[in-house]
Amino acid sequence: MSAAPQLTGRVVLPGDPGYGDAREAYNARVSRSPRVVVFCQDAGDVANAVRWATARGVELRARSGRHCYEGFSVIDAGLVIDVSDLHSVRIDRERGVAVVGAGADLLTVYDALGQVGVTLPAGSCPTVGIAGLTLGGGFGLLSRALGLTCDSLLAVEMVTADGEVIRADDKENQDLLWACQGGGGGNFGVVTSFTFKTHHVPEVSIFSISWPWAELPGVLQAWQAFAPFADERLTSLLTLKAESAGGISCVGQLLGTGEELRRLIQPLLSVQAAVPFSVSPSSVSIETLPHLRAVGQFGGLGSDPEQWTVHQHQAQERFKNSSAYAYERFDAGAIATLAAELSRAPSSRCLVQLDAYGGAVGRVAPDATAFPHRRALWSLQYQAYWNAPAQEAESVAWVERVRRSMLPYTRGAYINYIDANIEDWLTAYYGPNVARLAAVKAKYDPRELFRFPRSIPRAPPGAAEAPAGGARGEGATDERAAP
Ligand SMILES: Cc1cc2nc3c(=O)[nH]c(=O)nc-3n(C[C@H](O)[C@H](O)[C@H](O)COP(=O)(O)OP(=O)(O)OC[C@H]3O[C@@H](n4cnc5c(N)ncnc54)[C@H](O)[C@@H]3O)c2cc1C
Structure with a gap:
């Protein structure tokens, strides 16, 4: 025994x-x-x-x-x-691959790769874990040039529900590798390492532009006509703050020179001022720098790697975020709705961030990886931050209100910006890939050991079989069974 x-x-x-x-x-x-x-x-x-x-x-x-x-x-x-103690990064420069421990945070990954002049298209926050980011897709400032993080994923080592250590790559367990490319964390097993293709990115050019809040309609019109269709080497994010915070800003990164960047962003620099006497834009900066320094700038660490300090794993602040995708350009009604919600926001720490897709993200077929939103033009992230617990109810309510107000103009949602309020979450996160993800779940975790309130079920909605018995954890609802 x-x-x-x-x-x-x-x-x-x-x-x-x-x-x-x-x-x-x-x-x-x-x-x-x-x-x-x-x-x-x-x-x-x-x-x-x-x-x-x-x-x-x-x-x-x-x-x-x-x-x-x-x-x-x-x-x-x-x-x-x-798995946060598994944070080694082993780089094979000849093969152009890196094996990354599943507990590494993004700064550890960028730093180790940057030392040898290579990188990975990943997210901008230095303390985000490589595991959750990659398993859900992984968007960042290199995405239009090099794809999502999961597009550079070659293999995973995973501990399954049986306690077996297996590998998934293009030769064995290909269906599991597919599911790990955007199917979301916590669903199929515990990943212990990721093998990625690396990319040679020594230098980049970055920009930042800001405008007064009153310019929102013109800026959003200009950005949506530009950002998802721009030169693929250029990725940009547009941040629309609450009116009480008084500003709009756009940042972006080009795999190219500062001169090229200034030429490419002309459509943003020539937005017509909507308000008499307002200056449009109110500030512009362009800089060419080593990629690792750009990572520090976008990650809020400053541009000198010697000075970087990060507080790993510390609770930072209270927030509620949600998301959606734009598959078509916004009409005047959508823009007016966003502006109205931002003008009614309960605090100056409410905002909407738009991340431009297209480029390398959009060149992958929606079913080639588990990440389905390949044809989206941009994602929207509705965000509210607060410190005093008394502000929680109105902040959470605002995120839900703006999400619902924008439903007529948007589709789906991003699994990495997970929101327990989304009712049709399986379809929203995975679209046409739901049935295939459920089949992978049934094969690798038939007893649904890896289960949480938004985990993939072993049977797709509408199938006769009910999820395995037992509690699904806090916040569980019956939404999973909804058609
Ligand atoms: C401040 C901030 C900035 C962000 N910036 C970006 C960004 O720029 N781009 C972007 O795409 N996303 C971004 N995100 C979202 C981020 O990608 C997701 O929150 C992601 O799931 C976090 O992964 P984690 O490992 O840090 O989190 P965790 O909370 O540890 O895990 C997230 C999910 O993955 C599962 N999981 C964790 N480890 C494993 C493992 N080893 N094996 C299997 N499952 C696992 C967990 O069970 C959980 O379901 C940001 C989030 C925050 C809070």
Whole structure:
């Protein structure tokens, strides 16, 4: 008879000195108290954790960078399998690949790759985990040039629901690799490492433009006609703040020279001022710099890598975010709706961010990877931040209100900007890929051990089979069964 499985690695229990930190999520709105957190030191620790939880019927969650907007990587009374100690980056320059530990944060990845002049198209926040980002897609300032993070993914090493360590690449378990390219974190097993194709990006040119808030209609018109169709080497983001914050800004990055960039962004520089005497734009800056320094600028770290300090895994602030996609340009009604919601926002820390798609993102077929929104022109992210708990209700309500107001003009949502309020979430996140994702789930995790309120079911909605019995965790609803 084999002995009952034991937890191995650094085990943290309630009452232990590190427990307070170990249970924290990046979003301070989330507060949960796991029964145990295990910081795994290798794939064997992950396998033991999976077997331990299975033997005791304890619910579990995988965790990397803790940035899940709804805090689904931490669970009350369950087991958190934390891979953040697996953060090595091994680079093979000859083959142009890097093997990245699933617990690495983006700054660790950018820094290690940048030392040898290569990089990965990934997100802009330095503390986001490579695991959640890649598994959900991964958009950033190199995306129109080089694709989503998941488009550079060549292989994963994963611990399955049976506690087996398997590999998925273009030769074995291809269906699992496909699902890991945008199918979302926490669904199929615990990834312990990712193998990526690397890209040679020594230098980039970046820009920043700001306008007075009153210019919103003209700026949005100009940006939407420009950003998704611009030179593929150029990716830009437009930030529309609440009217009380008084500004609109656009930042972007070109794989090219400053001169080229100034020429390319002319459509944004020549937006006609809507308000008499207003200056349009109010400021413009263009700079050419090593890519790693640009990462620091966009990540809010400043441009000198020697001075970078990041507070890993610390709860930062309270926020609520949601998302949607524009598949067509906005008409005057859509623009007026956005402006009206931003003028009614409960605080100056409410905003809408638009990320330009097209380019390399759009050249991939919607079913070539699990990430389906390849034909979108841009994503919208509705965001509200606050500190005082008393501001929570109105902030969350504003995000939901602007999301609903924009539904007539948008489709779908981005799994990495996960929002528990979206009702038709399976279709919104995965569109036509739902049935195939459910088949991968049924094959690799038939008992739905990896389960959370927005996890992929083993049977697609409408199929006769119900999800496996047992609780699905906090916030679970019956929406999954909705057609
Ligand atoms: C400040 C901030 C900035 C962001 N910027 C960007 C951006 O620029 N571009 C972008 O595309 N997204 C961005 N995001 C969204 C981000 O991609 C998602 O929140 C992502 O899921 C975070 O991954 P994580 O590993 O940090 O989070 P976690 O909370 O650790 O995990 C997220 C999900 O993945 C699962 N998971 C974690 N580790 C594993 C693993 N090893 N194996 C299997 N499943 C796992 C978890 O169970 C959970 O469901 C940002 C988020 C924040 C908070």
